[in-house]
Amino acid sequence: MLLNHSTFSMMKNSAPIGIFDSGFGGLTVFKAIADKLPNYDYIYLGDNARSPYGDHSFETVYQYTRECVMWLFERGCELVILACNTASAKALRNIQQLDLPKNYPDRRVLGVIRPTAEVIGNYTSRHHIGIMGTRGTINSNSYPIEINHFFPNTKVHQQSCPIWVPLIENGEHLQPGADYFVAKYVHQLMEQSPEIDCILLACTHYPLLIPKLEKILPDTVKLLSQGEIVANSLADYLTRHPEMEHSLARNARREFYTSGDVTSFNQHATVFLGEDISAKPTYELGNSSR
Template identity: 70%
Template sequence: MNDTKSIGIFDSGYGGLTVFKSIADKLPGYNYIYMGDNARSPYGDHSYETVYQYTLECVEWLFAQGCPLVILACNTASAKALRSIQQKVLPLKYPDHRVLGVIRPTAEVIGNFTETNTIGVMGTRGTVNSESYPIEIRHFYPELEVIQQSCPLWVPLIENNEHIHPGADYFVQKYIDELLAKSPAIDTILLACTHYPLLMSKMAAILPEGFKLVAQGDIVANSLADYLKRHPEMEVRLGKERAKRFYTSGDEKVFDKNASIFFDETIVSSRLRW
């Protein structure tokens, strides 16, 4: 057992920090390494092949840093790359490593939030076009109607810290209106991008009273806690020094400034070296 081993958390940019924050609050006793591929973000409009290649490179980098368990805290990466990595790469190259995503744990519980059995899913083009959420949700809640809406401008607005300004209101309203026009029965909206919790206050101000907005952070944190209970052979491999390290493929100073908004504490990152 190597007590320096960490849980790796990956996102194409900053959004995964909202999931990391929930995980660190739920499971504070472990070591963590966060890696943001900011130099190549956003992933939402890239092809399957490109997202898979970028995600695999980042996962293998985290493996090399001593992470036997990696969480893809990115819906686009989970939708376009996770299954291939789990089925084709891990058995051949890393049989004692595991990679988990954010889609399945969300699909397992989303039916608990709706009273009309109709939910809206708002995500990047890549996540929406993959049909990953309708497919996964159907496994657990075949009675649910899942209506999707891509929001291609939300991630760039958030990544550039423009979401806090009034100019972002138009695009928040635009995509909500487009979603709700597809069905009057929607009573729950799943934020299927880990960036989107930063828009929750704007969304809540627009939506009718009683609407449920579901972010993924606590869902993924609870799922990870359950996973570690069910897999003690992985849990004992993880270091318990409560260390948190942050890496970016982009500019460290820019990352630190923006990441602190997502993580709600001061961050000092390092530039990763491939």
């Protein structure tokens, strides 16, 4: 049930920044943002009970993402970052155009695709970019559409990598058994054009595969992950929107929530963040009974 935005009227400097992902991958974006903007308060939400989002329909991803955004709104977040490419591709536009104007005109929800599209053309000299992502992100065609707005002379080549997220979330990504699946999708992408000189890892899980990817790819190909790009974009956004920046709390607090198993989340988060955390359960999402 939607609640009117007036219900959530906040005092100045009291709102945390919400960061949402379907699972663990958004922690790579969270880490980059927290490193860039360490003084703000953050609430991270992983919808692990319903992850991965990559193979779900547009409508399902929209419903799940909307639910999680509203959950973060209820906890005082006035600004939410969708640190998930699939959610950004399949749900962000509807949330921005349908939900916010009607019910939350003072709240903002931002994604990871547009900030990346705005700068990615600066990383290629041959004007051929490779995009590696989940089926949902690739099938949405969001990256070619957005990149074309900013770099119309750049050719975008896409490759879905449906096995990569399960490998990473099961802790198998650095094992020898993962080599075949890493190489398979890289070769399928590079076969599309020998001119590709920049590859975007368009899933926030994929940076954990960089050690394997660097062994396969030639030195002439630059690997690009999104954490630093999104962090720089957010810093710029807050500079340009002082009314939002002034609403944010600055106590350097970090809270982590998951709709899945808390013990599993904490263990995986250590891999993504490089530090121990203690997450809390969200019984309201994903019918979690944990």
